[in-house]
Amino acid sequence: VEDYNINWFYACLAATSKHVMSGVNDEKGLKDVIEMASMIAGGLDKLKERPFISLTACFAISPLKLCTQSTRIMQEANRNLIPVALSSAPMAGSTSPLTMAGTLAQLHAEQLAGITICQLTRAGAPVLYGGIPGMANLKTMGYSGGAVEFGMMNAAIHQLSNHIQVPNYNSAGLTDSKLPDAQAGYEKAFSALLASMGGSNYIHHSAGMLESMLTIAHEQFVIDDEIIGNCCKVLKGIDVDAEHLALEVIDSVGPGGNFITDPHTMTHLRTEYYYGNGVTDRKSREKWEKDGCIDTRQRALDIAKKLLESPKPSYIPEKIDKAIRKKFNILLEI
Structure with missing residues (x-):
């Protein structure tokens, strides 16, 4: 457990040259991740100038309560100019009003509180409006990620964030299906297209997941890549010249x-x-x-x-990789 955070980020950074966003368990985990990323970037100042990692901070416990530990982690990221997505995930009918408008109103209040804390911690701290509204299945009290209303509410998030001129992240591409079937296809396509056409700036949970984020399938990543590609084509529109x-x-x-x-x-x-x-x-x-x-x-x-x-290249230079392994207990063998 102690080495979980550093190994999670290491595995991602070694496997891709793209930006990596994830959460951490505690402040020490965040400090370790920032130190490792600084080694890759060539120093903390260079990482701050061009951060290639960011943090999902589940600072809110809906309704309208702060998580002490996550808020402290969020503030530590603020101090180091690491971008933070202010994750607030109320479930309509459970931890927020049953109505979509009521859930969005409560979520907006939680987001405004989170943004205020970040800016009081460090003025100008980079943040994303991180509303990810969901809904409860009132028959089971479980999470329902495949409902079309899930997509509708997440599409609305960009309108709320745009109103206060803060970029947003939210969810799309979820399904309640237990395997890659027709249900998974239409549920994922609805929410992915709704969020993308709604203007969302950063969409996560968008690939590979099944059973409302309880399961993943390798083949589902491939199918979701196709769905996302279609969404990107729709956003490009029709060239008229x-x-x-x-x-x-x-x-x-x-x-x-x-x-x-x-x-x-x-x-x-x-x-x-x-x-x-x-x-x-x-x-x-x-x-x-x-x-x-x-x-x-x-x-x-x-x-x-x-x-x-296929061959798996490592995106961390060998010399830096050795230094990281010397300092941290890296469990992944490449």
Whole structure:
């Protein structure tokens, strides 16, 4: 348990060059993570200038109560200019009013309190409005992450954060399904598209998770990557300019012609439409049957296996990695 935080962040930083956000258990865990990240960055000042780690601080215990330990962790991050997502996760009908508007009103009050604490701790501390509203399944009193209302409330979060001009993070891509099936597909697609079209700045929980965050599946990551890719395509919108309107091309092809071999088609063949990561099937039925009638989950599982079997580069330079392992009890062998 003592080495949990440092190993969690180490595993992520060794496996990706992207930004890493997570939580920590205590202030010592945060200090260790900041020290390790500073070693990778080339010093604490450089890390502060361009932080590639950030913290999820579950500072709020809904309704309207502060978590002492998480608030202290949040403030320590503030002092070191590590960006903090102010996680507040009320469940409609359980820890917030049953109505969506009531849940959002309570959450907004919790967020304003968290932002105030951060700025009193260190003026200008980088924060994200971290509202992640959910809803309770009143039949079981469990968490319901796949409901369309979950997506609606998380889409509304950006409007609340934008009102006070603070960037936000929230949730999308959750499902109550226990395996990668049709239910998982439509529940995830609804919330992912709602949050992205709502304007959210940072969306987490968006890939791999099943059973309202109790389970993950490797193949679900692949399917969710496809869903997210489609959301990104929707956000890009439709380009409307002389080149894309193609009026001259329409005129040159003329009535009854076709555009299959036209140079304009060749120019935009690979850029106009989203072709995905390979998990979506658009073959003819005959070709699909000939290839074994493989469904989405199996195609995703095949892709996931290939990715897991591929070489794993380490993104931490060898010299720095040795120094980190000398200072901390790193359990992961690369």
